[in-house]
Amino acid sequence: MAAVAPTNQRLKTSLRYLLLVLVGAVFIFPIIFMVVSSLKPDGQLLRDTASIRAFLPVGDISLDNYFAAFKRAPVGLFVFNSLLVTGITVIGSLFLCSMAAFAFAFLEFKGKEIVLSLIIATLIIPFETIAVPMLMVVNSLPSIGPDGLTWGWLNSYQVQIVPFLADALTIFLFVQYFRDLPKELIEAARLDGARWFQVYSLVIVPISGPVFATAAILKFLAMYNQYLWPLMVTQSEQFRPVMVGLQYFFQLNTAWGEVMAYLSLITLPVLAFYLFLQRAFIASIASTGIKG
Amino acid sequence: MAGLSLSNLKKTYGKVEVIKDVDLEIGHGEFVVFVGPSGCGKSTLLRMIAGLEDITGGELRIGDKIVNQVQPRDRGVAMVFQSYALYPHMTVYDNVGFGLRLNKTPKDVRDRKIREAAQILQMEHLLDRKPAQLSGGQRQRVAIGRAIVRQPEVFLFDEPLSNLDAALRMDMRMEISKLHQELGATMIYVTHDQVEAMTLADKIVVLNAGVVQQVGSPLELYNRPANLFVAGFIGSPKMNMVEVSVETAGANAIDISGPAIGRLSLATEASGIVLGDKMTLGIRPHDFQQVPEGPFKGTVTLVEHLGNETMVSLKLANGEAMIAALDGDTTCAIGETVSLDFNRDKVHLFDSGGQRRG
Amino acid sequence: MAGLSLSNLKKTYGKVEVIKDVDLEIGHGEFVVFVGPSGCGKSTLLRMIAGLEDITGGELRIGDKIVNQVQPRDRGVAMVFQSYALYPHMTVYDNVGFGLRLNKTPKDVRDRKIREAAQILQMEHLLDRKPAQLSGGQRQRVAIGRAIVRQPEVFLFDEPLSNLDAALRMDMRMEISKLHQELGATMIYVTHDQVEAMTLADKIVVLNAGVVQQVGSPLELYNRPANLFVAGFIGSPKMNMVEVSVETAGANAIDISGPAIGRLSLATEASGIVLGDKMTLGIRPHDFQQVPEGPFKGTVTLVEHLGNETMVSLKLANGEAMIAALDGDTTCAIGETVSLDFNRDKVHLFDSGGQRRG
Amino acid sequence: MTAPALILIVLFLVGPFILAFGFSFTNQRLISPNPTQFVGLSNFEQLLGVGVLTLDPERDDAGQVVLDAEGQPSYPRLRDYTRNNPDYPQYDGMREWFSFSTGDARTYVLARDTVFMKALTNTLLFVIIVAPVQSGLALLLALMINQKLRGINVFRTIYFMPVVVSIVVVSLLWRFIYDGRNGLLNNLLEFLTFGHFQPIDWLGNPDTALFAIIGMSIWQAVGFHMVIWLSGLQTIPLTLYEAADIEGATPWQKFRFVTWPGLRNTAVLILVVITMQAFALFSQIDVMTNGGPLDSTQTLVFQAVVRGYEQQNIAGGSAISVILFLLVLSISLIQRYLTRERT
């Protein structure tokens, strides 16, 4: 029953911070390297990699790489495309997947367990291994555009969006989270006269902030980093996303400084999105008090 | 019309049979209270009526419809959960108004109803809070509010007042009673509080281990418990039980004797009672009076002063324990010897199967 | 030694002051009951003692040590939560035994203690279940079991019996009482049940809106409530309050009058009472008797038969309402006129500030 | 409510996979003017064919075992048995997968496709190491950043950084770190051992390359799983911690008895996801080693891609995908079985 003196408390807190900082150091350096390198000319950049200088903005520092990057590729267009595709996919998939997961977690229907197992099984399939068959599938889908009914979705936004709206990982994530929610809430809502969809949208969604934030960030990353698929389906520059755009910088002589500048630029939206969700995440926990 | 009719209702969890062939008719507008020991299946029965638990067997009708397969939302019931089940992300206001919002009640009507309910439940000052910021009793009131604003045909209350203090509980009890009269809705109410059960119910259903023991008006149950279980369960403190055997059995009177009481004569309809039968004699604590010399004599083991009355626990000569509810100003000390008589008109006799006799 | 001493204890949530300067001494081994209306701060106070809420101001000692900053686990307390807080993934057995397992009680001792507790709580058949498979009352018993097996110096109970039926509740009450005697531990107990409070407590603490109203033995509170709040809060049904004014004030007696009662003479110590003072006269329902002609006359508005007694609500001529607890076999119908007298020795007088007088 | 999601999944995941499944029984090519033909199981036979060959050491005329320069017995050349040897048609086209000595004789386990076999074993090794280590570390991190401390959000962000940054930067950076001469890792180890450490060519050495990849992969993805753990942590009711606090639980005990059981659903999720992702290991290999040196970092998905795209052999790539699918499916079934709710 030792009384804890405040100084002891303070020491403990400092130790915690120390640990946090040390671990932080292990994780932060790619960003530092990237940003620092984006300020250096190629030669120096490569020479510095062997030493700690790789992480220090020393030597010949300038924003030249950024200007050059903008000159080399339509960076704005790529970022716009990526954000558009990613944004729509994230929103759509959160909606579709959480709804599906809701049904799996709370509704009783025939074959539920089997279907869920199958969906989870599809988690196993790495995208790379089905890209070509998938190309064949999207190429035979109808689309209605200015030219009337046409076949094939190549060179469009929807071909980058629709196939990824529903994915097993997101569904699974939601299912596992929903299973931990108190059942009485759903029962109460049903007695209050809520239809299933209302239970979902008015009760479950508002108290599931953390998992929505998690799913959103994971989906965002997956979509934003898409490379192989857009490469296969966007022949026209107009629709290309950032990761395909990155290839603009790998020529016979790779422009490393510009690559770093470009990567720094395209990392910004991801970071911003993550920070935004962090906040939403915290806020949702604080306001619902689902924690107990 | 929203009477209910339960026939042969059954519920099992895995192998555990929790509700066993319950048959029950509840008239439209009736106030029915379920009582029974903890774990006897009251909540389960309520939840089956609400549609939250699958019905393992039997048939449930609300009005004229068999509703075994009907969605909760379409059964026209409202329920107050034992665990409240408030929506954590909504304010009290929104929690209470949720059902109205769902059935598209116009905003002003909704607002009026919510504020009315809040007033009845004495929680107007809490309307902007979230459930996490409420005390247990406050949460319970919100849960009640949520049910009453919707004015359904059938109300289900699962121990709605258990976390309230006596005064508030009485107020709430009155409110619920008033509500019942005003709405004329059918109400099914689970409680552990005898007073609540006695005062609110048109009809009390006593459950034990998933089986209905007796159905009847409060005074019926109090005055003529159908079996030992009901006798012991209804009334507080518990009825005292004394083992006796039948010495003589006349047409309108019997003589009984037992180690605790010696020999006694009771006026009762004695059909079917046979000489030598082992029986149980029940006497309520409140039917005792302290007398200079009576059939029961014992040493005081515990005295509890409740203000208006005093509970005295005795140990009889043969070791049996007995409780008597005496006057509030009774003064007696532990260890003292006390002699009791009882009201001969109010005794209860049960046969060896536990069923009421006479 | 594990007495507690609270001095000037304060708690605020944001701007809401929930506990206001509470001063309280709790002796070692005492049984203290907190009562008060829903939301008055009982749970909060308990949680502050347990170390689960930060203390905004003041000082809390357990034994001789100031524990404001001490971790809950180092305070030597056990607590039964109002919301049970059972570990959902552990069986009842493991839930109950968790604390023992943590303090490395040998397995056989642990097993014995768990089974003992289960027996006391009548839940031996539930030991293998998970909390989700229990009824409300069963969960509550597990929560109690978890606390009692640990035999700490201080027990904190937050409405531990609210979900139990009368019979079981009485059993449990007895068990807790026994436990208290056996262990000699300090117990702090929150309840809404008057009977529990009256029977268990060495000392009752009445709280209202975070302020201590009165501290005293049960009968002290019942017989001499310090103020109107306590008077109204303790006793069920609630004390009847009548507005009166002082007509004459002698040394040992005063005359009072009021629209409801006409003029009356009371024997009371009248120091400080001044002619013309507005006062409140309190009469408990149980202190009424039905008489052919008495000071109170009114129309019956509600009759509640509780079996052993009958609650009769009256409306007096001037519109005031009054409740009387009459004999169990009182027969009177709604609308009838009834006349009541009361026990002159047992009246309570409060001044206009609500404080007890005489 | 599941319908829209199900339709999409069937259309864009199940459908293509079934196509791929079909391809694995044909000779489908990415590019070819020739018609596709059904070839039965031959793609699988090609991948999975193994054989065992035991060879006696060469003996000179006197019957003495011939020793090579290092004093080891020398054996006939394997290629004499596996290449165009009409006496051993069953070994034709096979190569040594691994071998061991049994007395004087040496037993060779031959595989029709040694690269695939290496990819298979590497993948399994990778999964076995990465799944527990990464989920464990991620949980540790999640617990660390779930504390109530001022500014904790900064750390949440920092720990997540490697996930946010493109794999291109990360791989590039780690190639520099792993550089065999003056890489940061070697420099650091040298510094820590006061110069006693012999620099290792981490990515160039078949013995270390896979572990180098493993290290980097864990570092890179751990933040991803940390976030999932974190959302699981948020669902545990606070009152349970309070109850445990009062019962005298230490922080470790609170973790063991409250947190961990409360994370059951999350743990299943994480384990499944990590296993899946580990099996899908591709990008790092593609950027950093291309499967080398000496196939020590070949993985199944990498091989599936190499065959499907670079070698234009969609059928072969699909066959690997199918094998991978069956493999992971059975593992995840076992996993589910092991982590099932025991009631």
Added chain:
Amino acid sequence: QTELSLWYHGAGNAVEREILVGIIDDFNSSQSDWKVVLEEFPQAAYNDSVVAAAVAGNLPDIIDVDGPVMPNWAWAGYMQPLQLSEGALDGFLPGAIGKYNDEVYSVGLWDAAIAMYARKSVLEKHDIRIPTLDQPWTKEEFDEILVKLKDSGEFDYALDLGMADQSEWYPYAFGPFLWSFGGDMVDRSSYTTAEGALNGDAALEFGDWWQSLFTRDLVPGTSQDMADRETGFIDGKYALQWNGNWFGIKTLEAVGDDLLFLPAPDFGNGPKIGAASWQFGVSATSDHPDGASAFIGFAIQDKYLAAFSDGIGLIPATAEAAAMTKSYAPGGPLEVFFGLSEAQAMLRPVTPGYVVEALEFRKALSDIANGADVADALDAATDAINADIARNNNYAPAN
């Protein structure tokens, strides 16, 4: 005007775009039938994009194609022969003409070449003979030189081969060594087997030598990092570097007059370097092959060849064009490359199977460098190539 779509692999390269757009504009305004529309792709993703488009039946009219890959695409039916006028390709470097099955499918505006980068001062200091086209280093001489340079202790490695680059570089840069030893990636007489070519005695000899470079620590291995590849020679860590002409200008700027571009060594069957770079062709699905060919015919004018060369540093496809350039004109700093190209250049196997052959070759070389048994590695590559050829019906043209 009918639109003709053109795909080009140079996205991100402003100079190339400018020149190409110039050509297109000139062409579009030079006649009124056709209007060429450009779509650019990043180089690293180009082949995959084209294949994907082909699978989806979505190819443009004019595509550009890497020389050695062309037969594969032609065989697969992505491309059709050019309709060029007689004599249009006279004077073109052989590496710039894409021929398959006796038909010209593609033509390049430039070629690329490789040389041994060296510093005159270093060679002189170590008393090393400067080789010429006529008298290249012999195998033994080359080996001695490497050992000598290594032993001098002045360098991390004697020679940088560029092992960091995992792409087409291996077959392009190292295939010629094999050829010079007398081996090949496939038997060019039939193109139906690699047996004897890739695992014959000559190939084994090459393999042993190749492995010895690494076991003797003369060259950096496969784990070399990109930074060293780009800066190692310039910084003096490597004495010699085997590198393409596209690095010439950059290195010249850093090293200055001291820099030498030396011809490939002769390992017995004459010194060799690879030939063929990106070329233009017409897709099989084009509705307007005449227009597409017309554009290609228009684009191969000397002035455009020269413009490209000046822009991106590659070797113009004709001598006339070379004369018009800054670097390859007589006396220009890179003139030597033109000579190398003319004298030593050899095409990589002209077969649809080349794609797989290149992969297997690369893998075998990596494995050998990392210590694999030479014969086994070459056998494995041979088997894989043969299996691929068999799977594709010997790459017989479809009919």
